């Protein structure tokens with residue numbers, strides 16, 4: 174009897190609430206229709222904001238031009254992001270081993286997070302221009318500190334009692350880190366990675382703006398030059414979609430791994 | 436009483452240093468001989484140093500001075516890592532790992548202590564059975580009630596088949612009814628598993644129900660002020676113990692001692 178009770182409880186939690194999916198879609202539809210009507214009623218010129226339908230049509234028409242840039246930007250973001258995750262976590266793990274380094278590095282990491290990397294990019298153009306793929310570095314510089322900061326925060330806030338438990342069973346320093354410190358920080362690690370999605374996207378597009386020639390950021394400016402406002406906006410939407418997709422993937426993985434959060 | 440399994444010789448523990456002005460002696464010259472299958476209960480006021488003493492016995496802290504003897508072998512002021520298998524520790528606030536299921540919390544003990552094989556796997560189920568939670572083996576701690584969490588904590592401390600079970604106010608955080616129920620359960624676990632138990636409590640009734648010897652500690656720095664034999668036969672220790680004349684006599688005596696403890 175008790176068993177059934179426990180199992181139904183879990184089932185209930187696992188079952189997806191359709192409201193969670195439908196509600197945002199409804200909001201999206203309302204925004205779409207609202208913009209479409211609003212922009213037409215007030216006769217807003219296309220260079221301020223084209224209507225959603227025109228954006229859609231324009232983007233689909235020019236999709237063959239956009240596609241290489243889209244793929245390039247996805248590549249830059251994904252490679253940068255995939256390097257930034259382990260880099261952020263490993264750096265946090267190293268820092269957390271020594272109290273002094275935590276004290277010394279935490280402000281540095283915060284400075285790195287706060288400093289908009291876009292300000293550094295003009296300085297990097299000299300060598301960034303040599304190979305477009307080097308834009309990965311901008312993504313890494315942009316995303317690693319935020320992942321590192323959140324992870325470090327999780328690593329250094331472990332309950333004393335949990336460490337005492339590890340000690341009472343004779344866990345080595347490494348075992349304690351893996352089984353206690355890391356697991357304890359996992360929710361924060363995911364928060365860092367989710368923020369990293371956003372920062373990676375920002376990094377990739379800002380690199381495009383500055384060093385040009387390729388990528389969705391570059392494509393936005395090119396379209397603008399020829400007054401193709403619909404396509405410019407289309408690229409912006411695509412950039413947002415890349416960010417949202419990454420975020421959604423990370424959230425889905427988090428839900429499968431972090432099962433213990435209420 | 437058969438053989439002496441554990442013996443504590445003149446153990447003291449202090450924190451801080453005189454130089455910094457935060458020197459504090461928490462326990463002072465505590466000696467205790469513990470025989471096989473004994474149920475020792477330690478009584479003392481809040482903050483007197485009970486947890487500190489148990490942490491030394493459990494290998495979490497080392498004593499400042501004094502030594503310990505395990506099965507006749509001198510092991511010094513701190514339990515060496517390879518001897519930790521002989522102890523099972525139940526923490527004051529269950530201290531389960533929230534990212535592991537009930538079963539997972541037991542399994543980590545075996546993993547860290549490198550106890551592999553069929554018989555240990557089976558023991559996980561056996562121990563959860565003993566505390567009556569076999570049906571909840573796949574449930575995370577946040578889905579368990581306070582009493583259930585504490586029972587998982589007890590199962591966890593037993594899973595590696597230790598010689599000595601150390602319990603730090605295992606029932607302290609529970610409501611009165613659950614507490615009473617679990618104290619009888621603890622008595623049954625002791626009868627079933629035939630372990631040597633050292634337990635801290637602040638509840639006199641619980642102490643007399645369970646203990647065969649009670650030690651009363653003074654306030655900080657803690658010294659042993661009284662040692663009381665509880666000469667009530669095991670058969671008479673059940674829900675009817677309240678009608679036992681000897682029980683009431685002891686209860687009166689210990690309450691008087693505690694009232695006078697400063």
Ligand SMILES: Nc1ncnc2c1ncn2[C@@H]1O[C@H](COP(=O)(O)OP(=O)(O)OP(=O)(O)O)[C@@H](O)[C@H]1O
Nearest residue numbers: 450451461479480481482483484485486487488655
């Ligand atoms: N790591 C530590 N550093 C400094 N002081 C400590 C430390 N651990 C415990 N103390 C001090 O030792 C004293 C005894 O603490 P302890 O936790 O052993 O008390 P206790 O008897 O278990 O109390 P309670 O019944 O409330 O759990 C307290 O005054 C506490 O402040």
Ligand SMILES: [Mg+2]
Nearest residue numbers: 485486527603
């Ligand atoms: Mg305590």
